Amino acid sequence: MSQIKTAAILIIGDEVLNGKIQDTNSRFFAKFLFEKGIQLQKILVIGDESQDIIESVRELSSKYDFIVTTGGIGSTHDDITYESIAKAFDLNLELHQETVDKMIKLRKSTSKQLEGDALKAQLRMATLPKGSNVENIYLNEELWVPIVGINKKLYIFPGVPQLFEKMVKGLVEQHLNSRIPEENKFIRFYVSTKLSESEIAPHLTQLQKKAQDDGFEDVKIGSYPHLGLQVNTISILARSKNKDYLRSIVDYSIKNLQGVEIDSKLEDEYSNNVDPLK
Amino acid sequence: MSQIKTAAILIIGDEVLNGKIQDTNSRFFAKFLFEKGIQLQKILVIGDESQDIIESVRELSSKYDFIVTTGGIGSTHDDITYESIAKAFDLNLELHQETVDKMIKLRKSTSKQLEGDALKAQLRMATLPKGSNVENIYLNEELWVPIVGINKKLYIFPGVPQLFEKMVKGLVEQHLNSRIPEENKFIRFYVSTKLSESEIAPHLTQLQKKAQDDGFEDVKIGSYPHLGLQVNTISILARSKNKDYLRSIVDYSIKNLQGVEIDSKLEDEYSNNVDPLK
Known part of the structure; x- marks a missing residue:
């Protein structure tokens, strides 16, 4: 498995670009990687724009060992991260049954009542890129949101800081640790x-x-x-x-x-x- | 003069990428532009790396109407913004006498005593890209640092937030206002x-x-x-x-x-x- 020495983070969200919210995910990520001995080389913030997402993930994937994206995987129409990243890597999108099952189990009380457009909106969050180079990583039994990994290189995270922080830590410490050169740690x-x-x-x-x-x-x-x-x-x-x-x-x-x-x-x-x- | 509808900000500095400091300039810029009716479309943070700076300013210049850079214009060896941007636009670097004069006048007590390497370091800050497409904008008599503008599109600012904020406001309100479409304001x-x-x-x-x-x-x-x-x-x-x-x-x-x-x-x-x- 290829070593992880360099990294980049792509933040997807209009609300950062119009100043409504302060991005804190990049600071957390910068500090966390520094402690791990991985060099963060780029922080990039773009809007919820398909073409921007496609170009950005392609370019970052060609340059860095470890890329994370945050944001744009919610249930509303402007959450287009999964579909844009699928396009960037020529992958199909498919409703992912394991994610649906976990979602229903963990959101039991609310999901049961959903139907029509509301159910459709919720299922957007389980409609994931599919392919032999795609992994869906579940960190624990309390979380139905998978970390979608592509080419063992790019990993897709939610934007919510509490979730992002916990999930990045989990991914690196449980799954990527062996790829970080010992002498850099x-x-x-x-x-x-x-x-x-x-x-x-x-x-x-x-x-x-x-x-x-x-x-x-x-x-x-x-x-x-x-x-x-x-x-x-x-x-x-x-x-x-x-x-x-x-x-x-x-x-x-x-x-x-x-x-x-x-x-x-x-x-x-x-x-x-x-x-x-x- | 071309209209300003879209913008990007390039933050240059290792200390943001290793998590030592929180970038606040991009948030200020995002809010300020939003109020002016200009759409910020990209925030990019890179290290003090010449090739990264060159590629980034070229790419941003080809895509957006108004680009600002912050950071990397101090006196130490790792401050390479001026020289990297000069390279990106095939410009020469030259000691800029008007800036030197203002610097000496405003820093009188300290500058007088500098000599040798210390003087050389200080003069790095007055060694600017030169060309017919370059402007050096001084906002007022209390400030010797010029805003270096290239192609009436890309503007170079210091990274220090207090200076950055004051100078961005000054540039936009005193110099660029007429290029912001009235109906967007x-x-x-x-x-x-x-x-x-x-x-x-x-x-x-x-x-x-x-x-x-x-x-x-x-x-x-x-x-x-x-x-x-x-x-x-x-x-x-x-x-x-x-x-x-x-x-x-x-x-x-x-x-x-x-x-x-x-x-x-x-x-x-x-x-x-x-x-x-x-």
Whole structure:
């Protein structure tokens, strides 16, 4: 399977172009890819225009390893992403029964009552490009919207930020991880300490400077105070090829800063704890 | 001079693509153009990459009436917008003496001390595309950065939002206004009244509904309470081709809502007044 090093995002929606809403999907995507070590090279926003969609997905597909589209897969007449992308890759559109079944199951109470034009509108959302190069990926049992993937390269997402964010994370972490070159990925260690930020600050400054001097320019050392818990977490980040160097900083922190190594799950729990001082 | 109906914005900067900063220029531009009646059709974000810049400005120039670029015109080595755009249009780059003079005059205290590489870096910002199809537009005496315009179509702006916003407004309102088709522009009337919002609300709802029914779908009626001043302003907006219909709503408001027509300057003053209840 081809490696993923570069990426682009295509945002489809008149409401961004007329200033009605602020696109936040591209910022999320940019940060998320950066953490994964994938280089986002283009953000493109276009309207709900078939020809624009066709040209854009063709061009982006010819240039980048991983392309996502957001928006234009709802039930109204101006949602034309599926049909435009099908045209771009010479694919047919077909009502996708598995999606219909999941939709009916998960939307039971509402779907049952739909008929006529309303039902037709709802079924637009299950009318998908079809072909041997098309996959329909369902992330979990709570979601009937599939991620439609084409050529293992271009993936079609909804525009709603909460859905988009969750689904992009799921796709990359559950399905694409093995295609991201190991040496490009970031790796991060956490060390927690009861020492105050002021006490650890001079050490961190010195460690950061030493990393630069030693030629490890991707190393980033930071600290996160968890005031309510009386704990500070030191974050130690770099590309995974520099893992050994990072471990030497972890060891230093454990030895000299009363540190205890913790995993990202515990750090998340610290972060999510209600903090009485903030 | 050719009319301006469609537009695109090209944002040049690695820091947006790696998620370090949120681009806000495109949202401002989208809203601003919408108010002017110009259709923004593409937002494109690319990195500080010469080939990407060259291809993007050529393509956008072939498709849209009005293109702006933001970013990449600072003094560091990765600021390559001027030179890349010059290449895209087969233009030479030349130190532009008028810009240097203004720069020295306005940055007197700092510029005087610069020499060697630092001076060279500063002069990059005054090294501009040159040609008979190039204009350097200075908006006022407080600003040495020119807006570089090419083919009366593509305009080069700094990325800093405060500067970008001020300069785009200045360019459009002082220089491009006559090229925006009159019938596409929005027109807005204000009527102020001492009646409370609750008293006028049912009238406004009815007027808005009537406008829809009469086929004037672009008409938008709103109200702005100025609590501290005990005044409500009714805003009545549409494309200027529907001016006569708007005037009939103004007349209705004057007659039935104890209204007085006011201009946008007075409405701005009302809005800027310190409001003790907010």
